[in-house]
Amino acid sequence: MNNHLSPYMHFKRKEWASLRNAVPMTLTAEELVSLQGINEDLSIEEVIEIYLPLSRLLNYYISNHFTRQSILAKFLGTDYKVPYIIGIAGSVAVGKSTTARVLKALLTRWPEHRNVSLVTTDGFLYPNRVLEERNIMNKKGFPQSYDVKKLLKFVSDVKSGVEHVLAPVYSHLVYDIVDGEAVKVESPDILILEGLNVLQSPLNCNNANNRVFVSDYVDFSIYVDADIPLLHDWYINRFLKFRAGAFSDPNSYFHHYSQIPESEALATAEKIWKNINELNLVENILPTKERASLILTKGASHRVDSVQLRK
Ligand SMILES: Nc1ncnc2c1ncn2[C@@H]1O[C@H](COP(=O)(O)OP(=O)(O)O)[C@@H](O)[C@H]1O
Numbered sequence: 105m106n107n108h109l110s111p112y113m114h115f116k117r118k119e120w121a122s123l124r125n126a127v128p129m130t131l132t133a134e135e136l137v138s139l140q141g142i143n144e145d146l147s148i149e150e151v152i153e154i155y156l157p158l159s160r161l162l163n164y165y166i167s168n169h170f171t172r173q174s175i176l177a178k179f180l181g182t183d184y185k186v187p188y189i190i191g192i193a194g195s196v197a198v199g200k201s202t203t204a205r206v207l208k209a210l211l212t213r214w215p216e217h218r219n220v221s222l223v224t225t226d227g228f229l230y231p232n233r234v235l236e237e238r239n240i241m242n243k244k245g246f247p248q249s250y251d252v253k254k255l256l257k258f259v260s261d262v263k264s265g266v267e268h269v270l271a272p273v274y275s276h277l278v279y280d281i282v283d284g285e286a287v288k289v290e291s292p293d294i295l296i297l298e299g300l301n302v303l304q305s306p307l308n309c310n311n312a313n314n315r316v317f318v319s320d321y322v323d324f325s326i327y328v329d330a331d332i333p334l335l336h337d338w339y340i341n342r343f344l345k346f347r348a349g350a351f352s353d354p355n356s357y358f359h360h361y362s363q364i365p366e367s368e369a370l371a372t373a374e375k376i377w378k379n380i381n382e383l384n385l386v387e388n389i390l391p392t393k394e395r396a397s398l399i400l401t402k403g404a405s406h407r408v409d410s411v412q413l414r415k
């Protein structure tokens with residue numbers, strides 16, 4: 105399990121799964137249905153063997169966080185409450201948003217921490233209009249495509265205990281920021297912040313003047329990892345699912361792809377993967393992996409093969 109030179113403890117799937125003891129492992133029929141609703145392809149074995157032990161570990165860290173907060177509140181003589189922030193990073197299509205939604209569901213079940221908000225950093229992408237003006241539409245997801253100042257202000261407001269904070273919303277269907285829509289973050293106990301860029305530093309962000317990183321506000325970070333050929337397949341599969349479903353909506357940016365032969369649509373998806381998402385992964389996302397508190401490494405069918413936890 106351990107290599108003393110590595111900053112991480114390494115767990116094979118079986119070792120990790122065995123750490124779920126002593127947690128209320130039984131999921132009610134209702135919880136199973138709501139988890140399946142998150143993603144029909146998600147296996148319940150995966151929830152039990154990987155995500156339940158993870159939620160047990162997080163629950164310990166979060167309890168500790170709130171104990172420290174109450175000490176600080178006594179010391180300051182105030183009602184000081186700061187949310188615990190969990191960051192989830194990794195490639196496009198690795199399963200960040202599915203992982204985030206599963207963790208939200210599991211953490212909500214712990215009686216002590218019911219209030220969990222989920223925000224994705226996609227909402228902080230510049231609108232297409234700005235990306236077009238700057239001629240960087242083919243760099244969507246790259247550090248320069250995000251309004252990092254706005255994102256930093258958002259996390260710093262949440263972390264400073266501001267009671268009502270708004271996060272803008274991105275739609276994969278419209279392929280743009282949705283005007284006038286926002287997620288309300290109202291003093292949650294836990295904020296899960298999910299996105300390609302949660303572990304990126306100013307060096308990645310072309311903004312060397314900015315000395316604060318989003319990760320400075322993150323209490324626990326998870327990097328979801330998988331080999332590039334798998335990521336490629338998951339991206340293409342998701343594209344085809346969108347093509348069959350959401351893209352057939354005339355409001356969809358990609359509506360066009362539901363109207364042309366599958367082979368043509370596939371050729372475009374291959375290009376988008378190779379020239380945008382894979383390039384972004386190699387240049388900007390993979391180099392942040394070793395900053396994470398925990399790395400989940402997935403194999404075929406999104407099955408987590410191993411877990412690394414920072415010592
Ligand atoms: N644990 C999982 N089991 C099965 N399929 C998954 C799992 N996680 C993600 N997927 C599938 O992989 C694709 C990408 O997942 P998604 O959560 O949208 O990724 P991301 O948010 O990283 O772009 C989707 O088609 C999703 O249904």
Ligand SMILES: CC(C)(COP(=O)(O)O)[C@@H](O)C(=O)NCCC(=O)O
Binds near residue numbers: 195197201245376380
């Ligand atoms: C909006 C995104 C940057 C976000 O990534 P995700 O949440 O899907 O991991 C990505 O889905 C994207 O649109 N990338 C640009 C190229 C493309 O896939 O169309």
